[in-house]
Amino acid sequence: MPTGALPARAPRPDEEDGAAPLAPRARLLPALAAVYRAQLSRARVSRIPLLFVATFQSIGIMILMRGVVDGGSEARAVVAGSAVLVVAFVALNLLAQYFGQLRAGGGLDHYATLPVPPAAVVLGAAGAYASFTVPGTVVTAVAGSVLFGLPLGNLWILAAVVPLAGAALAGLGAALGLLAPRQELATLLGQLGMSAALLLGVLPAERLPGVVGYARDLLPSTYGVEALARTFDPHPDWAAVALDLAVCGAVGVVSLAVATWAYRRAAVR
8 A cells, every 4th residue: 555554454253243252161170170179278268167076976976876886797887887977967968058058149150150161160069078078087987996996907998988988978969959949958958968877877787677778778878888897897898898889989970970960050040
């Protein structure tokens, strides 16, 4: 051009309506790690008193049962059930309350605006709450073993029981909190789930009525309790332990998938 001016550039379609291109969605693993760290920091600050409550509650139950149960398979069931009860208190009860509060307070809208996959939100929160139960579960298992005279050598199995039972119970707790129409109902469902873990997990299976025994088989934490209880035997059946852990892991995958679906359903409403 004679004036040396540059020719005008035709505007792109996204510039005509004033919209800037959106950033790409975050990948699952980095987003999962970010949500996990954030939730773990939040839980460490606000949930430590409740972890003490869960631990003392389980130890108190074992002390009460010590006057009724002398030893044998019943003692193994009491100790294993009390240890997993700490996981149920935090991963099921508190997570149901958290997601119920998050939904009622509009917190899901905040997560929905972020380029984070829904699975990362559910898995990150569930993993953080399950990890938060590790100290209380270990303390309860050691205290119960000493109280009932059980061997301590196989407590390393907690490294598998806690994440698998925690995943199953955390997925169930997240699903209850996200599917409950009201926050109060989510709190109620979380309390009922923890009560079921208490009654069906701590009490020896042979002392439960037949119908209640079937309900015990449907509880996700039952298989974690059974796996831990078997390791207190003088000669554990490791094939049965592995089977119980496999069932617990499969239930965890299903419950977390349901929780992810419930999160998608709640986030678009």
